[in-house]
Amino acid sequence: MSHDEQGKPAATATGVSRRGFITSVGSGAIGVAAAGALVKGAPPSPPPDTLKAGDLSAVTITVNGRRHQVLVEARWSLLYVLRDRLGLTGTKIGCERGECGACTVLIDGKARYACMTLAVEADGHEVTTVEGLMQGEELGPVQQAFAEDDAFQCGYCTPGQVMAAEGLLRENPSPTIEDVRHGMAGNICRCGAYAHIFTAVVKAADLKRGGR
Amino acid sequence: MLRTFAYVRPGSVGEALEQLEERGARVHAGGTDLLGCLRDGVFEASKVVSLSRIGELRGITAAPDGELRIGAMATIAALAAHPAVKERFTALSDAASVVASPQLRNQGTLGGNLCQRPRCWYYRGGYDCVRKGGETCYAIGGENQYHAIFGGGACWIVHPSDTAPALMALDARVRLVGPKGARVLPLEKFYLLPDDDATKETVLEPGEIVLGVQVPPPAKGTRSAYRKVRARGSWDFAMAGLAWAIAMDDGRVADARLVLSGVAPAPWRLHAVEKLLIRQRLDAKTVARAAAAAVVGAKPLEQNAYKVPLVRGLVEDALGAASRA
């Protein structure tokens, strides 16, 4: 049986099926000519999306449920576009090298570093930032739990922590403290508020389930 | 802030290969290593070729014959969470679950993890080192606590991948395709040592990419695991790690594959240990012999001799776990 990345049965890809493709290449002693045929003989697909160096090109990114058409350079990070082009400064800049977590956002529901994601790679995807967790003027459950449990000090890493927690809870709605420690291990809090972060995430899970 | 580059997002492997023919073109899988290297100026890219739209590179498939097939663009997080991987290819799910950080696992891909560039701070820093085509390996006379104790020479990097040693312990093969066609190699043959070529870690030819990996069904009675020792609980690469797959039959070792991470410029297979374990019971004496054999030939630098007892400890620990099966 075929599985996608989540272990659920996957639909067969169009054209050469993934299975078929893997099998044909994977059979071992495949010749150069055959491989060439395989590659060149693949069914026609639309021309590649191309961004010229230095040019501004339009991409469509859905941020917090709203579709944005943004002009971007190929090298621009999603972090830069969120903060400096869309004015969503809740997502913080900490290292720009995927080593601190302050810029954590959800992309298609999964926690990712906006600094390590080219904006063009988010083209056609759904991005959720800390602003997107608000329910109108009310805090969302993770935010509420962070506030109540004093799960921050200077608060600068907090939006990233909140988004990492949101991502974790979407995958694991009832985490243990150990699950939380592993799930939150991609966000540095230099103030060291981890102990409160751990209880806040557990509390947030409860709030999300409708608890109080 | 990155220098300017062009970006292209082909829809098929064929198109990707065409795009990669351009000099200065670089593959973007998850991008986590590529963007870091570009930021640090380790190399430059005139064009970034994104594989994100190529559906045929995705997916993790447990085939009916028991073989595991993983597309190069499968994310590390997906590997770590995949039920069949967890159940039967435990070393791989163990390894995937300790790669970098949760966010990087959500983004990083298996192909990228196998092909990532070394984390040596001289290589990543502003040093014109051997691996970048220079004359000197600064690690030899410098800060080498994280460097290699095996397989060094012109260069003393350690290979940074956690999944590669796990896959090697599981006898995986890697599928490549490039301008000259496709080929399948045992993963072991995929990696190079500085003696082969100190400027690259893999046999990948220019324009060649990893399509995926296939792992044969483990023999009956096989258990596997990966343990990583690092300075910090997250993000860090291994100071040393050990992937092992051991098949027991009636209390004796029927087959064993042990591969170290973090100690050599390539995942480091412990052939001698494997050999001496065959048909043995994992008693204290055998474990001690195996641990001693694991570090034969180690050539520590000034600051990394601790890796010798560390490797011994990892081997003892692994065999202890295997004996409790």
Place this chain on the structure above:
Amino acid sequence: MDDKELYFWRGPLPETQALPPDAAPEPWGETRVVGKPVTRVDAYDRVSGSAIYPSDVILPDMLHAAVLTCPHAHALVKKVDTAGAEKMPGVRAVLKDGMPGTNVPWFQGRGGFSSRLFDPHCRYEGDEVAVVAADTIYQAWDAVRAIDVEYEVLPHAVTVEDAMKPDAPGLRDGGNVPPAAKPYERGNVAEGFKAADVVLEQTYTTPCELHNPMELHGCVAKWDGPRLTVWESTQGVYAVQSGVANALKLPLANVRAIGPYMGGGFGSKLETGKYSVMAALLARKTGRPVRLFYTREQVCRSMGNRPANTISLKVGAKRDGTLVALESRAVGTGGAYAEDGTGGVDYLIRELYTCPNVRCENSSALTNAGPQRAFRAPGHPQGAWALESLMDALAARLGMDPVELRLKNVPAASQTRNGVPYSTTGLADCLREGATAFGWAEARGRRPAPSHIKRGVGVAAGMWQGGAGGPPSTAIVKLFPDGSANLNMGASDIGCGTKTWGAQIVAEELHVGLDRISVEHADTGTTQFATPSGGSKTVPTESPAIRSAALDVKRQLLSMAAEQLKVPAADLDLRGGEIVSKADPAKKLGVGQVQAFGRRGVLVGVGYRGPNPQGKATNPFGAQFAEVEVDTKTGEIRVLRFLSAHDSGRVLNEKMFRNQVNGGVTMGIGFGLTEERVMDRQLGKLLTANLHDYKMPTALDAPADKTVIAIDPHDTFCNTGAKGLGEPATIPTAPAIANAVFHATGLRVTDAPMSPARVLRAMAALKPAPAGRKGEE
């Protein structure tokens, strides 16, 4: 430390007016709001993403700046060619040495030494060479890379040992080694050691630690004619104001520094940065606002560090554990410009335990490395690492319980301050109550089954040389006719909850709900003068002024009401928005019904911080307990649980207190286990210029099981009785862990951080000595 000095403040401190004697309030008894675990008043802003930090400030037409720094450890800039950069798309201005306005003196030192903003003599990898402003940050960096610099590379020395060699390359005229300061001495150590039954000696080393607050260092600068506004990530807006005004020769009144939210500092944001001056110059040159933030790599190189220290320590004691002599020699480097690399290192050795004979000698040298800055309890964690490790070894040698040994030597008076008594000391209670709550005796007595994974417990104590606060501070509390209030103060909230406990004090005195109190702070244009938030002095400095301001308002209100109700003011009390007669509770007025107040519109109360009492020493104390697991095959240390008992006087907010202590412990875990700046001696460059190679603790390095106990000895040194907390919390952590490692394994790790590499190295060095809980010192 002299009460009149702050280690990070240059020049004499201004005094604020002392309280009139009749205005000195009684200490609080039972409190309603103060001390309670209320949610921070700005929690919403911080968790919603709506708080605007300086790096979030976006102004119309704003430019983005990037700094070119020297890539060499030591070099002379011969030529800077910016022609190509200036022609690049989006580039609006480039600044380099010699251009108008750039002749700004910067680091200064002994013998008249002075560097300047873009000093052509670059003394470490990271010294600023030029700066570019462009339409986007990407364009600014393109231009920085296009600047062509010709350097004459000079020989370098990045370690203190190399810098002290006679033939070492000099960083400045007069050499790298400043004249030795006079050693600290009391009693006679030679006699002391002679009289000792046991003498132990050991050399300890500590890592150079980088502050790395999560928000980068930088600011946004904007001119309005002759007036400059700077939004800066800083611990003290008034320090920024004076620094920038001084550099640009502007009247103080024309420089407004704003920084109500800031993403952490830990001492690295106490001083004015070159970025503020560069951003202001670029903004003036272009007529546009400029944002300039350093990159993480630049922050690692240039924005301060805790110097690495080598400390040789010798202790002499009687058989019963009485200390008779302590002698230390410490060496360190403050880097390329800071002359002292040992500040604070010997304070605990001199002060923490009763000891009649003490001698401490420190020496430093300049190196081609990033300059140090005050880092959370400067010197103290280093000193604690040595002293508290050696105390543990002494206890082992004497066969004493480590808690008992410390209790035996707890002082009642400050030995470094002419023997004046402490206003209070909770050190003994921290040790005793901490041990009880931790289950110390049981945990020490546990006999685990044999395994290569070993468990142990450890203790360490500490104190902080500051933490008493003092003048100057001015706070203003405004009361509105509807009973709501506003607190106005200059202090920054660097994460310690300054706004929240300030509002709690106002709420306590004026009976106003926290939701009806607004706080404005950290803005030189609109708020009161304050020294930077550092030295764990914000609570003891600001809280008494806030209380006094609230009481000033209350006095005015009650006096107006007394006139209206025709009762003496002393008979009136303010409760729940009403003014009530104590004698006749039927006589009362709503705050809004006080006619004189209504005519006034707003009541303004002013509070000042008076001086601390003469003849007393005030310090915070603490003791911490760790339980660890050590894998002796791999050298991995896991901190399983941690308990901290702290005397910081009155607790203003129980929840924030806990958080602050645990945060200090987390930082101490970094110091003890993971963090270390590594420099390459070959080229003199920083190898850990990012957050992967520089390893700050993550969620997986900090234990979830952390307990905090507050010991409050009811100090009355100021009207709130609250001492500082931020710094003491991080001082004993690392040695508590090291002592637990010893208890678990018999292994004494004397070099921090205790990475698996160091543990395995120490284990290898221990062999072939027989295993077990002996074989040390």
